[in-house]
Amino acid sequence: MPPKTIKPAQHLKPSGQMEEEGKVLASKKLAEPQSEDNAATNDDILRAVQSLREDCSKQFTDTMDAINGIKSDLLSQAQRMGAAEERISQAEEDVIALQHKVNKLEETTEFLRNKVQDLEDRGRRSNLRLLGLPEKMEGSNMCAFIENFLPTILRDEFGSPPVTERAHRVGQVNPNRPSTPRAIVIKFLNYQDREKALRAARKMKELRYEGQRISLFPDLSAETRQRQRQFDGVKAQLRGMGIRYGMLYPAHLIVTHAGQQHVFKTVAEADDFVRSVRTTA
């Protein structure tokens, strides 16, 4: 919509003409005496007074015209203001309606974001992240390598070798630590095999392969890993205090202390707990 054109206020014409009349009034001398003896007769004077009265009357009329013009302007400005106020009210209503809709949209997208994150994580439930295997050790067929490798390092956990659907390196080699190999993500055909591998790794505490330390983790979406990493600081403190903890999906910290389990949904809650334990210890 183009901006409304501004109507010039009506009746606001230059008032020069009226000022002119004012000067005429001020400078006008009494009319020349009309009697022949050159002395002002009373009739002359009365005419002068009458003329002044007429001039004043004329001025008063002009003044009133100007005032009426102004009043008319004021009235139309008041109407213009009224129209503007109605537009403002309409805009305010529209803004409020938009705010409600936007709040609703924010809730919906937050809901969808959580759903999508959950779907991403569910799609990774049969996946394992394997850290520490030197680059290239897998040869040219990662799946075949993994199906053989896991039963080897996890000993007799697998009755039959696991079936992998996919397995590949992820991310890029960190240029600052070129000897740190990239993670491997393994998708098992059956979720049970992923669980077997994680259970066996927990039981064995340390996995080694040709001198390399190997670690196994569930595979989670980038968002969930990011949320879990926020607890890294408080986890380090808990380790230092000898307190047991674990992560609950998606990113809740579960702490076992003095025979009680505590679940913290935010880092702040967990920090408070650590502080309170330190204080009472």
Added chain:
Amino acid sequence: MPPKTIKPAQHLKPSGQMEEEGKVLASKKLAEPQSEDNAATNDDILRAVQSLREDCSKQFTDTMDAINGIKSDLLSQAQRMGAAEERISQAEEDVIALQHKVNKLEETTEFLRNKVQDLEDRGRRSNLRLLGLPEKMEGSNMCAFIENFLPTILRDEFGSPPVTERAHRVGQVNPNRPSTPRAIVIKFLNYQDREKALRAARKMKELRYEGQRISLFPDLSAETRQRQRQFDGVKAQLRGMGIRYGMLYPAHLIVTHAGQQHVFKTVAEADDFVRSVRTTA
């Protein structure tokens, strides 16, 4: 943006001074006669008239000054109004642009909500909901129990036992009906096994295990189940009328009546159908 400061209207100074002049004009008597006989000469009178003329002229000038000041105020108010109207126009345009964007966002989130719901349901396509199995009957290994349990109650439907990836109780025991066991959700490795189980259950009409009635359902997202439950009332009426019906994914009611199939996407449509059948019956 802070609210604009309100500029005081210009020229709106107290007009006390001008009123003062008005009173002077009213009270001023004619100048003392300047001739010695104490009678007003014509020259005295003419001077008085001239003085009045000058006073009037002065008043008129003052009035015109005031009027010009007011006109100038009106002009600047008109400009101020013009500026305000332009801001309103801009805000109106912005609001319209926002409304379009918000409408688009509402469509997009609705599209995404449906997609996400569909993805959730797809992720459950190999899942079965099993109702009626008393709590704890499964022992400590739900998967092993189910792989044995299903071929038992479904007889010879499964050539080889189904492979389950996961199986667990869901939800919480209803405190008002503590003897009603929680549902069990079973994820089969292969969708075919889920279909076999549902087909067999439909064929057998009633499943019983150690005296307990067992029911099998497809596993659907909470949203889809919620949408399907809206048809519960109309389904009860159809059952009462002996009319066959079924659910189509995600939440459409399919009714077979008088040799014709009807698909209803909303409860209202289905209600209309029930009413029309009752009327013609």
Added chain:
Amino acid sequence: MPPKTIKPAQHLKPSGQMEEEGKVLASKKLAEPQSEDNAATNDDILRAVQSLREDCSKQFTDTMDAINGIKSDLLSQAQRMGAAEERISQAEEDVIALQHKVNKLEETTEFLRNKVQDLEDRGRRSNLRLLGLPEKMEGSNMCAFIENFLPTILRDEFGSPPVTERAHRVGQVNPNRPSTPRAIVIKFLNYQDREKALRAARKMKELRYEGQRISLFPDLSAETRQRQRQFDGVKAQLRGMGIRYGMLYPAHLIVTHAGQQHVFKTVAEADDFVRSVRTTA
């Protein structure tokens, strides 16, 4: 919120009364002479002047009253304007806040749209689209047919027959080409079988079954296929120029030319490349 009611500007009453006074001033003749000789005495004249002075004074007072009323109006209009300007400022702030939120929402929904599309495609990673198999040739059990059909046309690629979870025709027969059969979507239990089938089909270049040409493609979401189809024109040109190309997920064109690989994320980029090759050729 209802539109504010427009307050009538104060003091803008009809000024008829004051105009009346103006006419009185203009028409009023000098008072009748009070001396008996019917000639105006100087005292008569002075009274007339004094009367005129009083009338003028009265007029001036009336004028000033009107002007003061107007000034008061102007002041209240200025205040009203100030209030309106504050409301505009508030609305402008609200609009800016909304714009930020809406921009954020647009980013979030775009992020979610990509995530959802990716999830849809991931859910189809074990799926194959098979084109060209005449309608009805599959008989009544599509899965059983496919598990037998694929090893037959792909020769010895499959050591053991693939396990299919689902297989069905998709879409509708095109009424303009009724002899073109609908596509078949096959979901393999194991992604490896999908890959085996695609690899074997690529190796064999042309697949034929009972005289029909059969093609195999990865199964992608409608959105991704739509994005890939945008490259159809440029692909046809590349084929005409004998240049090798392929699609990278989700919809990037990879072109191998003069020993170099080029990846184009948009059709425009690919068009530019084709033009530059034509120019230099």
